[in-house]
Amino acid sequence: MISTMRTMITCHWSARRIQRYLDADPAAPLTPGEVSRLESHLATCEKCSQVAAEHRTLHRALSALPGRPMPDPAAVLRLRGFVDQLVAEEQR
Numbered sequence: 001m002i003s004t005m006r007t008m009i010t011c012h013w014s015a016r017r018i019q020r021y022l023d024a025d026p027a028a029p030l031t032p033g034e035v036s037r038l039e040s041h042l043a044t045c046e047k048c049s050q051v052a053a054e055h056r057t058l059h060r061a062l063s064a065l066p067g068r069p070m071p072d073p074a075a076v077l078r079l080r081g082f083v084d085q086l087v088a089e090e091q092r
């Protein structure tokens with residue numbers, strides 16, 4: 001039970017950083033410690049590695065279609081739903 005909660009919190013922690021990690025945003029860089037923690041979590045967590053894969057897909061869609069501001073809306077909704085679910089689980 002404790003380990004389940006810890007995993008959930010780590011997932012929530014990771015979900016908030018995956019985008020920054022993939023964007024490599026110079027305005028909000030992750031520390032080397034955060035990067036290594038995130039990478040090791042992605043290596044062991046199927047849910048979060050799925051989220052990272054979705055982000056990469058969105059990135060590719062955005063860079064491939066510069067004329068379209070929005071990527072596949074279904075993918076965005078799935079991703080948003082996943083993050084909302086993580087937040088809801090943590091607050092329960």
Ligand SMILES: [Zn+2]
Nearest residue numbers: 011045047048
């Ligand atoms: Zn996770």
